[in-house]
Amino acid sequence: MVNRHAKASAVAVEAADGEMVKTLENTLAGRVLKDLQDPLNEIVHNAVRSAILVASKVEEAPVKDRSTIARPAAGGRCAKVWDALDKMSEQKGGTPSLQEVRKEAMRRRWNKSTATIQYYRWRNFHGITRGSARAGGTSARA
Helix, strand or coil: CHHHHHHHHHHHHHHHHHHHHHHHHHCHHHHHHHHHHHHHHHHHHHHHHHHHHHHHHCCCCCCCCCCCCCCCCCCCHHHHHHHHHHHHHHHHCCCCCHHHHHHHHHHHCCCHHHHHHHHHHHHHHCCCCHHHHHCCCCCCCC
16 A cells, blocks of 8 residues: 555655646746856857967967076175186086085085085076086086
8 A cells, every 4th residue: 555655655656756847937937047048058159169279379488598586685694605616617617516516615604505506506597507517518608
């Protein structure tokens, strides 16, 4: 008996759902939604097509040749490190190693961290990469 009632309830619910859908389709809101479906699809399609066209025409930003690092102002501690690095590079005929810079920093009683940071900024400024530094390369801007 319970099974028959459950089946009858399920059929009644499906029928009610079907009626609600039909009623919604017949209401003004349902007709408006139906009428807007095609124009909205066209708008979305056009927007995606435009985005693809724009993306295909965008060129990659040119790579900067020069570093964004500026030389430190004359007279400061950082400038002293840079001046010493310029001299060391000139005497050596290439890029000084970090060990050499740290020894010089200890000799002159500079802060080791400041000397290290300025060493890497100096290398970046001159366009010196790891490979060129190991090969004893000279600076690009010298």
